[in-house]
Amino acid sequence: MTRKFELQPFEADQAAPVDLRALYELSVAALRLDRPDPVVLDYDDWVASLRQLAPSLGSRGYWIARRDGELVAKAVVYFPPDENEHLALTAITVAPRRRREGVGTAVLKAVLPELEARGRKLVEGWELSKGGPGAQWAVAVGMRISKSTIAQTLDIRDVDPVLWDVPAPDGFRVAEWVGAAPDELVASYARALHVMRDAPAGDSEYRLAEWTAERVREAEARHRERNVVQRVVVAVSEATGEVVALTQMDLYTDYPEWAVQQDTAVIPADRGKGLGQWVKAHMLRALLAERPSIGKIYTNVNADNEYMIRVNEQIGFTTSRSTVGVSAEIAELRRLLG
Ligand SMILES: CC(C)(COP(=O)(O)OP(=O)(O)OC[C@H]1O[C@@H](n2cnc3c(N)ncnc32)[C@H](O)[C@@H]1OP(=O)(O)O)[C@@H](O)C(=O)NCCC(=O)NCCS
Incomplete structure (x- = not known):
């Protein structure tokens, strides 16, 4: 069976309430699974946080992916300015219930031309748990581990x-x-x-x-x-x-x-x-x-x-x-x- 996969730009201000809610649920489910110490915002605070961008990282692209109509992943990409105009800082998150079905790889493949269209040459992902799904997936798709960091709280x-x-x-x-x-x-x-x-x-x-x-x-x-x-x-x-x-x-x-x-x-x-x-x-x-x-x-x-x-x-x-x-x-x- 061929499954219909689509990557769409996402604009919080124009999104249908049902999509915003589905994206919130995907984000929270992933956070609870992927982080030992998740910060889970309630729905209204999360919607507000979508508008608050990290100051040093430039503009942001936001995409959602659907498969057969179901929201299965998001891709959030920062395009840093000045000496980092070669880079696209990318975070792809797949709904926990849809992992290991090729979704993450399909999202990456679909988003890369968008990054190139903005003049970017390199893609980087930061703060992936060492040895966790994100790091293992990144290596499996052909990325290299380029730095080791520690999160301190x-x-x-x-x-x-x-x-x-x-x-x-x-x-x-x-x-x-x-x-x-x-x-x-x-x-x-x-x-x-x-x-x-x-x-x-x-x-x-x-x-x-x-x-x-x-x-x-x-x-x-x-x-x-x-x-x-x-x-x-x-x-x-x-x-x-x-x-x-x-x-x-x-x-x-x-x-x-x-x-x-x-x-x-x-x-x-x-x-x-x-x-x-x-x-x-x-x-x-x-x-x-x-x-x-x-x-x-x-x-x-x-x-x-x-x-x-x-x-x-x-x-x-x-x-x-x-x-x-x-x-x-x-x-x-x-x-x-x-
Ligand atoms: C990383 C992530 C995006 C992968 O999405 P996914 O749809 O499950 O990945 P895919 O199905 O495309 O996996 C492709 C290959 O990557 C490797 N891989 C993916 N997840 C893995 C895991 N948990 N452990 C080991 N290898 C893994 C496998 O080789 C897999 O192929 P296989 O399933 O045939 O063995 C998803 O786990 C996720 O959302 N993690 C939290 C956020 C994150 O860390 N994102 C990466 C930042 S860019």
């Missing part, structure tokens, strides 16, 4: 805040802001952000930004456009007045109990002085004082980044799962999939 209720009483290292003061760096710090903040390029990143083809003050302002504007609040804590050298360490936290209005720990960096000349732990501990105290609703903080770190993993553990994060990133050239995958 800090459960506020399980942590004694005494862990965040970290004394200030001599010669530094703290500065902090929400949304926009002060003019007098933005240039040195951009230079400190630039050292993120030293962080281990495996063989992922994702290129970190060439930060300048102007690009910091653009990134801040993208956060505002997407309604994501970014809180930043930095260490400033008393001697030079420059930012030498930083940490960033993103707060999504649709996830009032969650915060996402973003970049943390210390410039090479000031490593080994406890600045990373200090700014992160300060961030947690400030965050909790302002948003007591926060229950969990999530972060993802390269598995080789022993320093960052240790600092996170010192302030109460625990490893929730080991994850991998997968990559492939689109042209090569299309050839393999026929």
Whole structure:
């Protein structure tokens, strides 16, 4: 029997209520199966969250797949801007009851021409559970494991805040802001952000930004456009007045109990002085004082980044799962999939 398979662009604002509901059920069933620690939103919050996009990852494509009329999968693809215009960050999710029937492979095959049509050369998937269905499937269809990462979570209720009483290292003061760096710090903040390029990143083809003050302002504007609040804590050298360490936290209005720990960096000349732990501990105290609703903080770190993993553990994060990133050239995958 030939089964009718269709991939369709999905627009939350125009979707029929019955399709939105079916997509919600597919998403929740997959989350419960695939994640040890799923964050399950109720229906209304989930619908609202469809409109809230990660600020740094560019525009998003959203497709749904039907087989014989039944909604069987979704594909969510980010098209990152600037130095990552070669990449399509792709997440395909198949309804648990329709797995191992070739659906995931059919969705990938159908979506690849859409990615090429947008000028993308490489496809990557991130944060797949190590050894799990996504990673095994990706390798089976011809992708390679390109980075090893770990997901860490800090459960506020399980942590004694005494862990965040970290004394200030001599010669530094703290500065902090929400949304926009002060003019007098933005240039040195951009230079400190630039050292993120030293962080281990495996063989992922994702290129970190060439930060300048102007690009910091653009990134801040993208956060505002997407309604994501970014809180930043930095260490400033008393001697030079420059930012030498930083940490960033993103707060999504649709996830009032969650915060996402973003970049943390210390410039090479000031490593080994406890600045990373200090700014992160300060961030947690400030965050909790302002948003007591926060229950969990999530972060993802390269598995080789022993320093960052240790600092996170010192302030109460625990490893929730080991994850991998997968990559492939689109042209090569299309050839393999026929
Ligand atoms: C990964 C995922 C999309 C696969 O979808 P699927 O429709 O079940 O996959 P397919 O039927 O096309 O599988 C093709 C091949 O991949 C391999 N594969 C798929 N799932 C596997 C699993 N759980 N364990 C081992 N191999 C697996 C097999 O070789 C399979 O061929 P076979 O069934 O003939 O042995 C699905 O498991 C899923 O939604 N996982 C959660 C989200 C995710 O991790 N997505 C990947 C991110 S891009």
